[in-house]
Amino acid sequence: MFHDAVHRGASLSYSPEERDAWSPSPEAPADWEQKLLSRHTVIAEIRGAPVGFMTLGEDGYLDFAYVAPDWTGRGIGRALLQAILREARRAGLGRLSTEASLVARPFFARHGWRETARQSVIRHGVALTNFRMEIDI
Numbered sequence: 001m002f003h004d005a006v007h008r009g010a011s012l013s014y015s016p017e018e019r020d021a022w023s024p025s026p027e028a029p030a031d032w033e034q035k036l037l038s039r040h041t042v043i044a045e046i047r048g049a050p051v052g053f054m055t056l057g058e059d060g061y062l063d064f065a066y067v068a069p070d071w072t073g074r075g076i077g078r079a080l081l082q083a084i085l086r087e088a089r090r091a092g093l094g095r096l097s098t099e100a101s102l103v104a105r106p107f108f109a110r111h112g113w114r115e116t117a118r119q120s121v122i123r124h125g126v127a128l129t130n131f132r133m134e135i136d137i
Contacts, residue, residue, distance in 0.1 A: 001050055001068050002028075009069040013102040014128065021126035039063060040091075042083040044076045052076040056084050058091070062098040065107075077107055088137055097134040105131050 006014075006023040014022065039055040044067075052067035062084060067076045088096055099121070100108050109115070117132040 001053070002064075002066055004069055005066040009067070009072060010101060010103045018126055018128050021124040022128060024124060035063070040084075040087050042080050042087070044071075044080055046071070052080050054080040054084050056087055056096070060088060060093040060096045062096055065098065065100075065104055078111070081111055085137055093137065095134055095136050097132065099130045100133050101128075101130050105133070108133050108135075111135075 003023045003026040007019050010019060010022075036055060039057050041053060041055045041064075043050050044052040050068075051071040053064060054062060054066075055064040056062055065077070065080070067080075084096075098104075098108065098113070099119070100113075105115070113133040113135040115131050115133050118129065119132060120127040120129055122128075
């Protein structure tokens with residue numbers, strides 16, 4: 001789902017070279033399982049199939065936020081974000097942060113997140129534009 005979200009879902013915002021650097025292979029990176037297990041991970045499913053996920057670290061950092069391209073615009077992201085916000089409040093976090101892609105930036109802005117910086121991050125030698133964003137909860 002992650003690879004598909006990057007390569008199909010972000011195709012209008014990032015070049016093929018940028019998407020290949022962001023997700024070079026449909027195979028999960030070696031550290032993927034550890035990253036997901038070390039965070040609070042919320043998965044959206046439709047008829048038993050995963051259609052989206054978000055992760056929240058103990059420090060309030062929302063690291064992953066992806067919805068399968070065939071399911072965007074149907075409220076999956078909103079439902080995942082609401083679950084993340086509930087968990088953050090339960091954990092006593094006062095502020096959340098993320099680094100939102102060009103695709104995710106409008107979604108987070110619609111849900112009250114504010115942009116604090118535009119940045120370029122280097123992935124596999126390629127610069128990708130994203131945005132630091134945060135929200136007080």
